[in-house]
Amino acid sequence: MENKNVKETVRKIFTEYLESNGHRKTPERFAILDTIYSINGHFDIDMLYGLMANQENFRVSRATLYNTIILLMDAKLVIKHLFGNSSQYEKSFNIETHHHLICTQCGKVKEVQNEELKDAIANTRLNRFQMSHYSLYIYGICSRCLWAKRRKKTNK
Ligand SMILES: [Zn+2]
Ligand SMILES: [Zn+2]
Structure with missing residues (x-):
């Protein structure tokens, strides 16, 4: 799906979600959604806050960001990851399944695609359980x- 269409579709999904749950459809909420769907990969609240601050039309508080992210997670448009002890988020609509390699030393997260892993998980039979999606952290x-580390060792 083209990025423009993705943004339109998620806007529709979010509109329906807000309406059917009795939440207000504020322009800030849609601006946040739009910004999130312009980000490739993971982000944390600080990064999102920085991106929102660069937009002239909106002054979005951290409280509004948190609050909107909770709604977006509930609407299944955003997923939350816990990498080590940092919370990071990621858009979840029309996203290809990928796996995460997490460095326990520096905390860097790398996304990888691995067809064999994907196939293995897709073909795994789960008893009385219908899988919708998954996250894999390595x-x-x-x-x-x-x-x-090696350099340190040889220098000693
Ligand atoms: Zn590292
Ligand atoms: Zn990811």
Whole structure:
């Protein structure tokens, strides 16, 4: 799906969600949705706050951001990740399934696509359970940290 169509579709989904749950359809909420769907990959509240602050038309408080993100998660348009001890978010509509490699040293998160893993999970039979989606986190040490570690060792 083209990015423009994705944005239109998620706006529709969010409109319906807000209407049927009795929430107000404020322009701020839609601006936040739009900004989130312009981000590639993960983001945290600080990053989103920075992006929103750069837009001239809106002054969005952190409280509004948190509040809107909770609504977006409830509307299944955003998912929350806990990488180590940092909370990060990601858009979830029309997103290709991917896996996360998390470095336990520097906390860097890398997204990977692995067809074999995807197939294996898709073909796994789950008893009395219908899977909708999943997140896979693989923990370890990234090449940069590994390299730095080796260097330290040889310098001693
Ligand atoms: Zn690292
Ligand atoms: Zn991700």
